[in-house]
Amino acid sequence: MEIDTVFGWIDRWRSGRLYIRARAFLAQARYEQALQLATRLRRIGHFGAWEIEALVHRTNDRLDQATETLLEGLRIFPANQVLQNLLGLTYFHLGRFEEAEQTLECARQNGSDPDWVGYQVALIRQRQQRYEEALHACPSRPVNPEVRTEIVEMRLRLLLQLQRYEELVQELGATSEANSQSHWLGAQAYKMLGRDAQAQEQVLLALKSDFSAGPEIQALLEEVSDPVSLTCRRYAIRYEGRFRKPPRRMRRIRGGIAMAQVVADNQAEAVALYKGAEMTEIVRDFSLQRCEDRGPFPAELKGLFGSPRHIFY
Numbered sequence: 001m002e003i004d005t006v007f008g009w010i011d012r013w014r015s016g017r018l019y020i021r022a023r024a025f026l027a028q029a030r031y032e033q034a035l036q037l038a039t040r041l042r043r044i045g046h047f048g049a050w051e052i053e054a055l056v057h058r059t060n061d062r063l064d065q066a067t068e069t070l071l072e073g074l075r076i077f078p079a080n081q082v083l084q085n086l087l088g089l090t091y092f093h094l095g096r097f098e099e100a101e102q103t104l105e106c107a108r109q110n111g112s113d114p115d116w117v118g119y120q121v122a123l124i125r126q127r128q129q130r131y132e133e134a135l136h137a138c139p140s141r142p143v144n145p146e147v148r149t150e151i152v153e154m155r156l157r158l159l160l161q162l163q164r165y166e167e168l169v170q171e172l173g174a175t176s177e178a179n180s181q182s183h184w185l186g187a188q189a190y191k192m193l194g195r196d197a198q199a200q201e202q203v204l205l206a207l208k209s210d211f212s213a214g215p216e217i218q219a220l221l222e223e224v225s226d227p228v229s230l231t232c233r234r235y236a237i238r239y240e241g242r243f244r245k246p247p248r249r250m251r252r253i254r255g256g257i258a259m260a261q262v263v264a265d266n267q268a269e270a271v272a273l274y275k276g277a278e279m280t281e282i283v284r285d286f287s288l289q290r291c292e293d294r295g296p297f298p299a300e301l302k303g304l305f306g307s308p309r310h311i312f313y
Contacts (some may be wrong), residue, residue, distance in 0.1 A: 015041060019048040031056045047077045054086055058093075066090050081112040088120065097124050115144035119151050122158070131161045152177045156185040165189040169198070180210035184217055187224075196224040204298075208306040211236060211259055218295045230296035234305065235262045235270035241279065241286030253312045256283050260308040263301045267291050274304055 018037050025034035034052055041049035050073025057066035070087040077083060084107035091100035101124050108117040118139045125134035135158040142151040152175050159168040168189040172178060178186070187202035203221045207213050222230065242255045258276035271291055280286050297305075 015044045015046040015048070018044070019046060019052075022048065022052045026052065026055055026059075029059075031059070045076075047073060047080050047083060049073075050076075051082055051086060054083075054090070058086075058090060063090055063094050067094070079110045081107045081110045084110065085112055085116075085120075092120070092124055092127075097128055100124050113144055113147075115139050115142040115151060116147050118142075119147050119154060122151075122154055126154075126158065126161075131158050134158050135162065149177045149179050149182075153179060153182045153185070156182050156189075160185050160189060163192075165192045169193070172202075178205075180206045180213060183209070184213075187217075187220055191220065191224060199224040204301075207234070207261070211261065211309065215295075222296060225298065229298045229300070231299040232263045232265055232297045232302050233270075234294040234297040235264060235267060236260075236290070236292040236294055237262055237270060237274055237288070238290040239276040239279065239286055240289050241283035244282060244284045255313055257311040257313070258286075258308055259311075261294075261305040263297045263299075263303060263305050265302075267293065274308070276308070278308070279310065 018041055022034045022037035022041065025031070025037065035056055038049045038052040038056075041052070050069050054066040054069045054073075057063070057069060067087065067090050070083050070090065073083045074080065074087065084103055088100045088104035088107060091097070091103060101121055104112075104117050104120055104124075108114055118137050119142075122134040122138035125131075125137060135155065138155050138158065139151055140155070142148045152171075155171060156168055159165075159171065169186060172182060172186040172189075175182075183202045183206035187199045187206060190196070190199035190202060200221065203217055203224065206217055207221070218234075237260050239258045240255065243253060256279055258279045260274045260276070262270040262274050264270035264273055271288060276286060
């Protein structure tokens with residue numbers, strides 16, 4: 001192996017490790033350390049130096065400085081899709097929509113993921129209330145699993161804004177990627193079509209998958225349901241406690257939270273139906289922190305509504 005090839009491989013290996021460490025510092029909000037590594041990456045000539053510096057500027061709301069940094073990086077790496085993607089998003093947040101769209105299109109031409117770019121362009125056009133053009137930009141058959149759910153939600157939201165309710169419910173029925181917001185959009189479309197039973201079904205799906213669903217979703221449930229059926233109430237319950245002895249792989253974790261939604265006649269019954277028993281073996285001082293009444297609910301759904309959720313800290 002030629003000596004130049006060996007040194008080239010070592011430089012790439014070294015710069016790759018520095019880049020990974022710098023991104024880790026960013027994720028931990030250790031910006032000074034990230035910038036120190038970015039300086040070293042500049043000396044090596046790695047594009048990540050300009051990316052890291054721009055991300056630090058963006059995190060601290062210095063969008064103009066982030067733009068200057070990215071433009072400087074693109075003068076050195078004119079076809080770098082990472083820098084182009086980041087510049088396009090920065091233009092978007094600055095309200096420079098035309099430049100944002102042009103930059104993202106360059107990134108697409110240089111190999112950036114077409115699903116991701118299409119979604120970002122749709123966001124730009126939606127912000128400008130160009131709903132028909134946004135829908136055209138938003139991929140109809142996304143293949144990238146990292147943005148598929150967001151794309152489905154975006155398409156449904158645009159169809160709702162365009163008042164194309166029948167198309168919306170057809171797309172919703174054809175996807176397996178619907179999240180809570182997608183079900184909420186579907187509920188609104190069914191309501192506009194006068195199909196209250198399907199609207200109720202979508203509202204229940206939205207509530208089941210989102211513990212923080214807003215009061216507007218509960219209000220729509222009450223609007224599309226038969227009042228006679230709403231004889232129970234939905235409660236949001238939260239327990240919290242400390243670990244008895246954290247598992248070795250979770251040594252830094254000190255406690256846990258269990259959350260659940262319960263349908264019951266009253267608060268006492270809700271607490272009796274869910275006590276977070278799955279956590280009590282590993283958590284001590286496990287106590288009820290909250291039992292919040294979220295409103296009337298169908299009696300046939302009495303009991304645990306959806307699956308409990310757990311957070312460790």
